[in-house]
Amino acid sequence: MAASGKGHENWSSRSAFILAAVGSAVGLGNMWRFPAEAGENGGGAFVLFYMFCVLLIGLPVLLSEVLIGRHGQSSAPESVRRLARDSKAGEGWSILASMGVFAAFLILSFYCVVGGWVVYYIGVFVSDLFQTGVAGGAFDGRAASDVEGLLPGLFGNGGLMVGLNLGFLAVTMFFVARGVSSGIEWVAVYLMPLFFVLFLAITIYGAFTGNFGDAVTYLFTFDASKLTGEVMLAAVGQAFFSLSLGVAGMMTYGAYANRDTNLGETSGIIAGADTAVALLAGLAIFPIVFAAGLSASAGPGLMFQSLPIAFQAMPFGSLIGLAFFTMIFFAALTSSVSLLEAPTAWMFEKFNMSRAVATLIVGGGAAVLGVLSALSFNEMAEFYPLGFIPLFAETNFFDTLDGVTAKLFMPIGAILTCVFVGWIADAKLVDQENGLDGALHQLWRVLVRFVCPVILSVILIYGIFG
Ligand code: PHE
Numbered sequence: 001m002a003a004s005g006k007g008h009e010n011w012s013s014r015s016a017f018i019l020a021a022v023g024s025a026v027g028l029g030n031m032w033r034f035p036a037e038a039g040e041n042g043g044g045a046f047v048l049f050y051m052f053c054v055l056l057i058g059l060p061v062l063l064s065e066v067l068i069g070r071h072g073q074s075s076a077p078e079s080v081r082r083l084a085r086d087s088k089a090g091e092g093w094s095i096l097a098s099m100g101v102f103a104a105f106l107i108l109s110f111y112c113v114v115g116g117w118v119v120y121y122i123g124v125f126v127s128d129l130f131q132t133g134v135a136g137g138a139f140d141g142r143a144a145s146d147v148e149g150l151l152p153g154l155f156g157n158g159g160l161m162v163g164l165n166l167g168f169l170a171v172t173m174f175f176v177a178r179g180v181s182s183g184i185e186w187v188a189v190y191l192m193p194l195f196f197v198l199f200l201a202i203t204i205y206g207a208f209t210g211n212f213g214d215a216v217t218y219l220f221t222f223d224a225s226k227l228t229g230e231v232m233l234a235a236v237g238q239a240f241f242s243l244s245l246g247v248a249g250m251m252t253y254g255a256y257a258n259r260d261t262n263l264g265e266t267s268g269i270i271a272g273a274d275t276a277v278a279l280l281a282g283l284a285i286f287p288i289v290f291a292a293g294l295s296a297s298a299g300p301g302l303m304f305q306s307l308p309i310a311f312q313a314m315p316f317g318s319l320i321g322l323a324f325f326t327m328i329f330f331a332a333l334t335s336s337v338s339l340l341e342a343p344t345a346w347m348f349e350k351f352n353m354s355r356a357v358a359t360l361i362v363g364g365g366a367a368v369l370g371v372l373s374a375l376s377f378n379e380m381a382e383f384y385p386l387g388f389i390p391l392f393a394e395t396n397f398f399d400t401l402d403g404v405t406a407k408l409f410m411p412i413g414a415i416l417t418c419v420f421v422g423w424i425a426d427a428k429l430v431d432q433e434n435g436l437d438g439a440l441h442q443l444w445r446v447l448v449r450f451v452c453p454v455i456l457s458v459i460l461i462y463g464i465f466g
Contacts, residue, residue: 008073009180014261018269020188021066021253023334025274026195028114029242031328032303034278035285037238039296043218045226046235047282053239054275057455060447061245061414063267064421067433068097069254070263075346076101076248079255080420087426096416100248101343103409105362107247108339109369110401112172115332116164116374117304118325120154124308125322138317144309151304155377165374166367172336173363176344177356180256184337191330198327199277202320203284209314210287218296219282229462236459237406242274244338246410246417252342264435264444288314303328340366373398391464407463415456422449 011017038046071086072079076097084093125138132140139147154160175183206212244250257263285307286296292310296302307324311317340362348358372380376396385400386392391407392400421430422445436444 008255010256010258011185012181014258014266016185016189017253017257017261018266018273019192020185020334020338021250021266021270022273023188023192023331024244024249024253024338025242025270025335026192026277027331027335028111028118028328029238029335030274030278031281031331032114032300034238034242035282036299036302037234038219038282039286039302040299041231041234042223042226043296044221045223046231047219047279048222049227049232050235050239050278051275053236054243054271056447057236057414057452058239058243058245059267059271060444060452061240061417062243062250062271063264063434063436063444064417064448065245065248065250066254066257066263066267067430068417068421069251070257070259070261071429071433072251073255075255075349076251076342077346078349079251083425083429084420086429087424089424093416093420093424096413096420097248097251098346099409099416100246100251100413101346103247103405103413104249104339104342105366106369106401106409107405108169108172108336108343109366110373110398111332111336111339112169112366112370113161113165113373113398115168115172115329115336116161116166117151117154118329118332119164119168120160121150121304121308121325122322122329124150125318125325128318129322132318134316134319136317137313137315138308138311138321142312144312147309147312148301148305150308151301158375158378161374161377162371165370168332168336169363169367169370171333172340173359175333175337176340176363177359179355184341187337188334191334195327195330195334198323198330199280199284202324202327203280205320206284206287209291210310211290212283212287214290215283215286218286218290219279229466233459233462233466236455237410237463240410240414241406242278243271244335246413247339247405248342248413249338252345253338255345262435263433264440266435369401373401408460411456411460411463415453415460418448418452418456422453 011020068083069079072082074082077094080097081091081094084091128138132138175187177183240246285302288310289296289306292313294306294310298306308321311321314320343362344358347362348355376398381396383397384394385397387394392403395403
């Protein structure tokens with residue numbers, strides 16, 4: 001096949017591609033953000049609308065992104081440029097992917113901060129295992145408020161936050177520097193199956209020991225009155241973040257896909273797996289939280305504060321806690337690797353440098369931003385980088401990066417992708433890549449040309465002014 005760009009590698013098989021892409025999609029977004037968002041937005045209405053967004057908006061955009069990548073066989077901006085050139089359109093369209101690459105870099109920088117918290121909790125449960133032993137609950141003899149205080153305690157320690165953040169980033173850089181087959185694919189092929197085993201074990205454990213019935217009712221009872229604009233906005237944003245869309249990551253991974261991989265079918269598998277994991281994460285976490293009599297709406301504290309308290313009362317609590325956070329670590333690492341790969345691939349291709357040097361430069365930049373994000377929780381809590389813009393008034397560095405990427409970069413990137421694939425690119429070239437036929441093909445075209453850009457524009461405007 002036409003390999004292009006210096007050092008262009010491909011996935012060794014279709015299943016390696018699927019594992020890597022599912023690895024990118026499944027991460028803190030599913031395990032931490034999804035239950036938190038579902039809990040804060042009233043449960044069932046959010047969950048149902050989320051699934052609707054995945055099907056109607058997420059999946060068509062995902063397919064559009066991977067097909068651009070495979071056609072171009074290069075870093076994301078170059079892939080867009082190629083498809084534009086082959087379609088006799090202006091090469092300026094590559095801006096949509098350049099923005100994506102930049103957004104991936106920004107997300108990477110704060111994603112690794114949260115990755116650092118996960119590492120901290122792994123340490124907490126390891127030391128707890130030594131103190132309280134295997135059989136009993138976690139944190140034997142300690143008050144619930146103590147356990148809840150672990151996270152604020154960590155936030156208060158700027159040095160530790162920075163250290164953990166840089167440690168997580170360094171592990172990510174190590175695998176990206178090793179390249180597609182021996183680094184990125186390696187992590188996906190070994191860690192994702194381990195993730196699934198731990199995940200299933202904990203879900204089954206939660207179902208038997210926790211309050212499974214209440215969790216099911218909570219997550220799947222649809223109450224239309226709870227479906228406000230706010231909730232819908234949260235659901236689309238969550239669907240996008242969870243599927244790794246709008247930030248060039250999936251374009252970059254698509255470029256390593258072989259010619260004979262059916263992209264339509266593969267995108268369906270990726271989106272299906274990601275959604276299944278998010279729903280199961282809810283079904284793993286809420287039974288445990290409900291059984292301990294804790295609230296569903298704890299938001300970001302759900303995973304880092306409520307769950308550890310719930311583990312206190314459970315048999316084998318420390319061991320389950322350790323398994324749980326180890327599993328989250330694997331999921332987060334396969335996502336951060338994809339976030340780093342998008343800008344790294346662009347850099348080494350554009351400046352003709354080695355992958356290792358490009359990894360160091362991009363990782364170094366992410367380290368600087370990451371330190372500012374880590375310090376947003378303590379020393380620099382009152383630093384509001386875009387405070388002069390009303391949308392980001394009184395928003396610290398960490399939340400500003402989160403807001404800018406989720407509210408601006410992701411929807412704008414996705415709108416431009418849809419317009420480019422649906423209206424600008426040569427339909428014949430697009431159809432050669434998408435692997436769809438018949439009614440499904442028609443449906444996909446209608447979604448990409450009309451439905452997605454319109455809904456995403458509404459979301460963009462609502463996100464800025466709503
Ligand atoms: N989808 C990842 C998650 O759910 C995060 C991510 C976003 C990864 C964008 C890559 C690109 O955690």
